[in-house]
Amino acid sequence: MDSHAWDTRYATSPDLVWTAEPNRFVVEETADLTPGRALDLAAGEGRNAIWLAEHGWQVTAVDFSPVAIARGRNLARQRGVQVDWQVADLTTYEPPADTFDLVLIAYLHLPAADLAAILHRAKRALRPGGSLVLVGHDRANLTDGIGGPQDPTVLQTPETVVAELDGLRIRRADTARRPVPTDGGTIDALDTVVVATRP
Template sequence: MTDAARPPASDTPPLDEYVGDPAVRAQWDERYGADPDRLWSGRPNGALVAEVADLTPGRVLDVGCGEGADAVWLAGRGWDVTALEVSGVALERAARHAREADVAVRWVHAGLAEAALPPGSFDLVSAQYPALLRTPDGSAERALLAAVAPGGVLLLVHHAGMETHVPEPGRPDPADYVWPAVVAALLDENWQVEVDEVRPRVVPEGGAGSHHADDIVLRARRLR
């Protein structure tokens, strides 16, 4: 992403400029709004912390940044952070977290496919437990790959086993979402898979999702 194309870092997310499916925004605003404080722990995801330890800070896209824990952690370690999220409620909390930590983050209020990010813009694309709906044309998973710069890394982490989980009545069907195996199947000779494994999850104290015990971690480097 060139400097001209890159939005400036801001204390205030552009909540009135949302680009994406209004129903998806409403769904996630309702989920975050059900908790008046915060939904997640406020601490960075363990797999992210482990996998970026050997990476030189550069430009990073945090896909589905939620309340901003990963974005703030990355910014505090020298990364140039762009954080994307569909929920305005979550983005307001994320921006507050960044102000309290005194770090700069660029906020993008959009769905991943709709955001139309310049291709090949990021040294790291991090998607930690993303709720990316699948489409017939594979727009979400292809947007993940397209955002990675040559030489950059895609890090996709999700709950192991959920892709084959039978949904409970009234709950979303996991088959409708993008999982690491779906993205891995799209990797060609332009990519090198560095990690593709199931491992015990490092669970932050507090917050939703702590009942999931294992992660599937996909880390792939774009060669060209």
């Protein structure tokens, strides 16, 4: 979907499209990091950016939907935290190099070439010692999970993500289960989770 379609989706929902709570894997993989500067790419309504800010991070949150950014800004104000909100298309956005202690990419689903270019720019944005955390719907979710995009060309696997992170030290790369409550009970969604550090 393009930014206008996402704007419409956000604007027509009376509540947050996503929960205000951070993603469980983001919490798992960042809770023990020393807060510094963080970049949240494809931040949406800001649930992860705001959680990071509440835990001492100086956060820049980027999304191509002005409506999502406005919602994030409002939620951050309600929660009493500061976040640098930026509207930008990640396929052309160039974060400053050697700047961030954490780069987060959560549920950004694009064709492989676009995602690869974003991952390469994310690597450059890391300071030495900085961490990159990616969480996305895994390709296996199509047959063994629930929810997420149904187009296999925009889904991820640990292997395809790691292949674009040469030069980083891979700390985690796996397909993880995320319980999703449904009317028929809890079903696991399958997510790609990759965590890497710049030496």
